[in-house]
Amino acid sequence: MTLHPPALDPATLSPRTDSGYPEPYRSRVLPREKRQLGRALGLVQLGVNLTTLPPGKESSMRHWHTHEEEFVYVIEGEVVLRTDAGEQLLRAGCCAGFPAGSGDGHQLVNRSEQPAVYLEVGSSDEADEAFYADPDVDLHFSPAVRGGGFTRRDGTPY
Amino acid sequence: MTLHPPALDPATLSPRTDSGYPEPYRSRVLPREKRQLGRALGLVQLGVNLTTLPPGKESSMRHWHTHEEEFVYVIEGEVVLRTDAGEQLLRAGCCAGFPAGSGDGHQLVNRSEQPAVYLEVGSSDEADEAFYADPDVDLHFSPAVRGGGFTRRDGTPY
Numbered sequence: 001m002t003l004h005p006p007a008l009d010p011a012t013l014s015p016r017t018d019s020g021y022p023e024p025y026r027s028r029v030l031p032r033e034k035r036q037l038g039r040a041l042g043l044v045q046l047g048v049n050l051t052t053l054p055p056g057k058e059s060s061m062r063h064w065h066t067h068e069e070e071f072v073y074v075i076e077g078e079v080v081l082r083t084d085a086g087e088q089l090l091r092a093g094c095c096a097g098f099p100a101g102s103g104d105g106h107q108l109v110n111r112s113e114q115p116a117v118y119l120e121v122g123s124s125d126e127a128d129e130a131f132y133a134d135p136d137v138d139l140h141f142s143p144a145v146r147g148g149g150f151t152r153r154d155g156t157p158y
Numbered sequence: 159m160t161l162h163p164p165a166l167d168p169a170t171l172s173p174r175t176d177s178g179y180p181e182p183y184r185s186r187v188l189p190r191e192k193r194q195l196g197r198a199l200g201l202v203q204l205g206v207n208l209t210t211l212p213p214g215k216e217s218s219m220r221h222w223h224t225h226e227e228e229f230v231y232v233i234e235g236e237v238v239l240r241t242d243a244g245e246q247l248l249r250a251g252c253c254a255g256f257p258a259g260s261g262d263g264h265q266l267v268n269r270s271e272q273p274a275v276y277l278e279v280g281s282s283d284e285a286d287e288a289f290y291a292d293p294d295v296d297l298h299f300s301p302a303v304r305g306g307g308f309t310r311r312d313g314t315p316y
Contacts, residue, residue: 003246003252004243004246005243005255006239006241006243006254006255006256006260007241007248007253007254008252008253008254010251010252010253011251037253037255038229038255041253041256042255042257043227044227045258045281046279046280048255068203069203071195071199071201073277075233083164083165085163085164085165090161093169094165094168095199096166096199097198097199097201097206098164098199099202104164123204
């Protein structure tokens with residue numbers, strides 16, 4: 001049976017397969033598939049994606065948000081969560097939450113041999129800025145960049 | 159392995175098993191278990207519950223919110239979603255989203271023989287009010303009631 005709004009079968013959505021990251025970070029997350037469930041359902045306050053992360057790939061670079069909260073729930077497979085608390089293995093049925101402004105960067109890494117599928121939810125705030133925690137990642141996300149975008153840490157463009 | 163914040167194994171949380179509803183509505187939703195994942199992870203903008211709904215029970219009375227968005231994703235089992243679009247069966251892996259102010263009430267009903275488990279996510283807004291869609295449900299939720307609470311449609315207390 002085909003579902004219609006306000007219901008949705010995620011399998012019927014074409015995934016987003018791009019990334020706003022410049023290289024060399026883009027290649028560390030792609031090919032990653034994001035099915036934008038929230039957008040498809042007309043939500044504007046909640047961002048909800050069903051994401052498939054292939055073996056060896058990273059969900060994002062390790063980062064934290066100034067204004068937006070995030071929540072992830074693992075549906076299939078497993079991912080390693082990297083934060084200041086160390087590395088933790090999240091299996092299907094486990095979750096994690098990231099309050100805004102914590103200063104503790106987070107990232108999921110798929111170190112398994114299987115694709116990992118997780119639901120990621122975020123609140124939405126136009127003032128949001130993202131800081132990147134790993135010293136080898138020269139990234140910053142700012143709403144001051146036209147349309148919201150990525151620069152180097154010092155604000156210079158890629 | 160025990161997880162620690164910002165990670166969480168929902169199975170380690172004691173569920174909330176009460177309801178703010180007056181009778182006869184309370185008995186239509188209980189015994190229902192809500193594991194408050196968002197609260198346990200320190201989230202304040204996102205409300206996230208992992209809810210187990212026994213056979214024959216309703217997630218809530220059919221309602222819509224003035225300010226808050228909602229999203230549900232079925233993890234195990236199946237539920238019937240009731241909205242103006244009619245009844246739709248949501249199996250594990252299916253989802254639904256409810257924009258604020260739609261005027262289209264929604265409710266999940268477990269008409270199966272198995273418990274249904276779903277993730278429910280909501281944005282948070284102190285001004286939020288909830289209207290109830292079914293004529294036989296004499297309920298209203300208003301933040302004007304002390305602490306936020308339920309009255310009859312005409313505002314009189316239970």
